[in-house]
Amino acid sequence: xxxxxxxxxxxxxxxxxxxxxxxxxxxxxxxxxxxxxxxxxxxxxxxxxxxxxxxxxxxxxxxxxxxxxxxxxxxxxxxxxxxxxxxxxxxxxxxxxxxxxxxxxxxxxxxxxxxxxxxxxxxxxxxxxxxxxxxxxxxxxxxxxxxxxxxxxxxxxxxxxxxxxxxxxxxxxxxxxxxxxxxxxxxxxxxxxxxxxxxxxxxxxxxxxxxxxxxxxxxxxxxxxxxxxxxxxxxxxxxxxxxxxxxxxxxxxxxxxxxxxxxxxxxxxxxxxxxxxxxxxxxxxxxxxxxxxxxxxxxxxxxxxxxxxxxxxxxxxxxxxxxxxxxxxxxxxxxxxxxxxxxxxxxxxxxxxxxxxxxxxxxxxxxxxxxxxxxxxxxxxxxxxxxxxxxxxxxxxxxxxxxxxxxxxxxxxxxxxxxxxxxxxxxxxxxxxxxx
Numbered sequence: 001x002x003x004x005x006x007x008x009x010x011x012x013x014x015x016x017x018x019x020x021x022x023x024x025x026x027x028x029x030x031x032x033x034x035x036x037x038x039x040x041x042x043x044x045x046x047x048x049x050x051x052x053x054x055x056x057x058x059x060x061x062x063x064x065x066x067x068x069x070x071x072x073x074x075x076x077x078x079x080x081x082x083x084x085x086x087x088x089x090x091x092x093x094x095x096x097x098x099x100x101x102x103x104x105x106x107x108x109x110x111x112x113x114x115x116x117x118x119x120x121x122x123x124x125x126x127x128x129x130x131x132x133x134x135x136x137x138x139x140x141x142x143x144x145x146x147x148x149x150x151x152x153x154x155x156x157x158x159x160x161x162x163x164x165x166x167x168x169x170x171x172x173x174x175x176x177x178x179x180x181x182x183x184x185x186x187x188x189x190x191x192x193x194x195x196x197x198x199x200x201x202x203x204x205x206x207x208x209x210x211x212x213x214x215x216x217x218x219x220x221x222x223x224x225x226x227x228x229x230x231x232x233x234x235x236x237x238x239x240x241x242x243x244x245x246x247x248x249x250x251x252x253x254x255x256x257x258x259x260x261x262x263x264x265x266x267x268x269x270x271x272x273x274x275x276x277x278x279x280x281x282x283x284x285x286x287x288x289x290x291x292x293x294x295x296x297x298x299x300x301x302x303x304x305x306x307x308x309x310x311x312x313x314x315x316x317x318x319x320x321x322x323x324x325x326x327x328x329x330x331x332x333x334x335x336x337x338x339x340x341x342x343x344x345x346x347x348x349x350x351x352x353x354x355x356x357x358x359x360x361x362x363x364x365x366x367x368x369x370x371x372x373x374x375x376x377x378x379x380x381x382x383x384x385x386x387x388x389x390x391x392x393x394x395x396x397x398x399x400x401x402x403x404x405x406x407x408x409x410x411x412x413x414x415x416x417x418x419x420x421x422x423x424x425x426x427x428x429x430x431x432x433x434x435x436x
Contacts, residue, residue, distance in 0.1 A: 017099025024097030
């Protein structure tokens, strides 16, 4: 049994952020068991704490950042990669500035400073996530897979395809993560840009404080005023970025990751899917179900009852902005007796009703609407695209478009597998339950 770890002593690292160029200081402090990895932005009012997990991911170009409300911390991946490589589970990372320092645009300085802090074992067992079912995401020709593996570590194969750029070419590298190998063969691999990209970045005011000697800028001949630290430094750095991004799952991931042309945006999509799998597994372990809301808790929120309760469970919720529920369609449904006896098809109006009920559960997530009932006001852009038959499982999603004190507007979709069965925009009026 592996035990959790934290650092022994407090340490600091200062420097300029890679993108913004502002001075920043990061302070690493020990944390107790089960605290996890938490960033703290100390130069803003209230010292905002931001957990290093998927819900904290901020949408950014070419980097990984975390946020809480309007407060963000930029470019966290190199730091998180070092934390993962040294098997640190619990640590507080205080950041004075909008972006983490980026000494030489690699992870090496973070490995060195954390090693000087020392790593100590704690009492509680380590929380890890072992990939047991394949998970994949893609965008265009870029793909990334998380796969089960017989090895009980993190193994990554990355295929970097710059075939149109001869100075980089195609680089394929497989790597098994260990603390020693990360320090000697991975941490020093630096961020890289093609020369046109570097010029575009600086024209936008990004990275204006750094030159080709600080970061790998690559033209048709190779690095400009610089040299590779490894013949395949570019693919190694992509793996470092991926290791750091995976830490936003909230715990170490064990298994095999296979990536082709993946960058931070696609890495983060995979992180969100793995995070979802972690949450489902935790609910299974704790409650015996993967539901965030099971049928008993749904009945405490919605007044609907048999035969008109059309949501079996809720499996994902993001505040009061997005929700995903499940309706299992069986031949025992009452409506199949007459619709139609020889060709049973779920009435389209009931599919829309199921989407409306999921929406009502979404709006109930906001405390001020607890105890209120979402009554249908209007439906727009309703489309019934696929017949739903016995044996199908409807995956129902609702996304908030607008939510006010008395009204709500959401965009809904019902899927069967990867096929859209129905979609609609639905508006509600929110009324007190006891007045209905």
